[in-house]
Amino acid sequence: MHEELESRLREALRPTTPPPDFAARVMARVVPTQRRRATAAWWLAAGLAAAVLIAVGVQSHLKQQRDIQAGMEARREVMQALRVTNQKFDLAVRTVHEAPGV
Amino acid sequence: MLVRAQQRAVYSLALRMLVRSDVAEDLAHEVFMQLYAKLDSIESSGHLVFWLRKVTTHRAIDQLRQRARVETSSLDEVADVGAHDEGDPLWQQRLRQLVLQLSPDARAVMTLRYQEDWDPTEIAALLDMPVNSVKSHLKRSLDTLRQKLSGETCTKS
Numbered sequence: 001m002h003e004e005l006e007s008r009l010r011e012a013l014r015p016t017t018p019p020p021d022f023a024a025r026v027m028a029r030v031v032p033t034q035r036r037r038a039t040a041a042w043w044l045a046a047g048l049a050a051a052v053l054i055a056v057g058v059q060s061h062l063k064q065q066r067d068i069q070a071g072m073e074a075r076r077e078v079m080q081a082l083r084v085t086n087q088k089f090d091l092a093v094r095t096v097h098e099a100p101g102v
Numbered sequence: 103m104l105v106r107a108q109q110r111a112v113y114s115l116a117l118r119m120l121v122r123s124d125v126a127e128d129l130a131h132e133v134f135m136q137l138y139a140k141l142d143s144i145e146s147s148g149h150l151v152f153w154l155r156k157v158t159t160h161r162a163i164d165q166l167r168q169r170a171r172v173e174t175s176s177l178d179e180v181a182d183v184g185a186h187d188e189g190d191p192l193w194q195q196r197l198r199q200l201v202l203q204l205s206p207d208a209r210a211v212m213t214l215r216y217q218e219d220w221d222p223t224e225i226a227a228l229l230d231m232p233v234n235s236v237k238s239h240l241k242r243s244l245d246t247l248r249q250k251l252s253g254e255t256c257t258k259s
Contacts, residue, residue, distance in 0.1 A: 006244070013198070029135060
């Protein structure tokens, strides 16, 4: 009885074939999902690339600004040094001219 | 290709669990969609077979628990779904009806045992339950079926 029931259960519960267009309908649902995922991945990559480019551009601009600032500072220092040197030179000339016996 | 190779097992499992062919088909579709999303994590064909059955069974059990109970009228309507030419069709229909009256866990155990021909150890791994629970589900379900069938035979005679 036990084995007979089990054998009848195996017959009754045998796998059933799905409708003929089952696989086609699954693929019809899978493909747009994969395409959406690929599009999303493309946009993510494009976004990351754009962010990297912007970061590099900003960094380069800031460095350029820093270089210009440093150049201006150096120029100011050179001019200051020249002015000081010029004053010292004028003072020396004046001292030599005003010295008795010259 | 992959869908064609596995569709019969996945669809049948869903159908035996959920009764209605449209609901079973929908669940089978979702399982394959999930498979395509996780295809990279599948390590072998054996893993694929196990994964498909596991996801199908667990999703079906979840749906059955949400539904709470299936009305008897709908069982009568759909018990013919998946009928075979071989064997006694009335017996097969009655057995399928009786299996559908079991609890979701017991139904899953019976379907995996008699449709997929899996042994209790494999079923236990798939359902995340102890082997002894699987064995006791099998024994109790077979006893219930036998009692109901013998009761019907006595009533008829």
